[in-house]
Amino acid sequence: MTAARSPLRIVYMGTPDFAVPALEKLIASSDHVVGVVTNPDRPRGRGKKLTPPPVKVAAERAGIEVYQPAKLRGPEVLEKLRAWSPDVIVVAAYGQILRTDVLLLPRYGCINIHASLLPGYRGAAPINWAIVNGEAEAGVTIMQMEKGLDTGPMLLKRKTPIEPLDTAQDLTERLADMGADLIVDVMRLIHLDSLNPIPQDDSLSSYAPMLKKSDGQIDFRKSAREVADLIRGMNPWPGTYAFLDNEGESEPERIKFHLAHAHDALANGSTLEVTPGTVIRADQDRLWIACGRGHIECLTLQAPGKRALPTADFLNGYALSAGQRFLLPAAPDAPTA
Secondary structure (H helix, E strand, C coil): CCCCCCCCEEEEEECCHHHHHHHHHHHHCCCEEEEEECCCCEEECCCCEEECCHHHHHHHHCCCCEECCCCCCCHHHHHHHHHHCCCEEEEECCCCCCCHHHHCCCCCCEEEEECCCCCCCEECCHHHHHHHCCCCEEEEEEEECCCCCCCCCEEEEEEEECCCCCCHHHHHHHHHHHHHHHHHHHHHHHHCCCCCCECCCHHHCCEECCCCHHHHECCCCCEHHHHHHHHHHCCCCCCEEEEECCCCCCCCEEEEEEEEEEECCCHHHCCCCCCCCEEEEEECCEEEEECCECEEEEEEEECCCCCCEEHHHHHHHCCCCCCCEECCCCCCCCCCC
């Protein structure tokens, strides 16, 4: 009969809501989370109140020691980690790159919960860009960390369909739960000496860069499907927006778009050429906007200084009519000869 193994000593590194379910699952497991590393408290909201990261809140609720270095540089960071004597460091959306001496510290190395089907969508915002790019599925990969960005061997992987109205927030919540289940499975495989690392095929890799506010500006010259996917993929942050042309009577107004359906054809099957960004219907509970191909049917919008509303409520308080236009962003500069 094989003797029971001692619980793994786990240091957990993570920051946002995405990282909370995995931490809670590890705390509830038979292993021992000995410490948590997260980013410092930050000012949030209009009042700039100092707010702890969600992972800190979850760790303190469980009585686990929390360490919040501004940077992972300096000998004191390594000293702190060594004092915890971790067998493994689990990382989920921590927000900082781990230096080599940290990667090499634990007996079983550092293991990352990455929210994509690697080698696709390496980088900071895989969930957002998977939706924006119209992918049919997403997933979570548990990988052994190395010096490269999300390039390490894969330990476990699981996928899920991206539903037609999934926002980045919806998919984040689903993948967070999936990642929590997978990381507990990986800890079990460590106990069984059954890990089977699979190298990534770099020729299949793609990159998911960090989001910028400007990524949310809508270009209605794109197809309706591309516009609707952008709206979903940038929800909740940075959000998507377009400027309504008031034809010189006042400054263009920034309207935020939270959710929309894509229709491949123009309304009523029309084949007439309509300038992208033109409102083709705005009455009762319908707001349709022409795109480069097809049109979007807006479901949730937000006027300046107001809260997000379903289309019917938005139109009750905001005057929009067919024929008005949303401004198009400047086209990228053409390459010079």
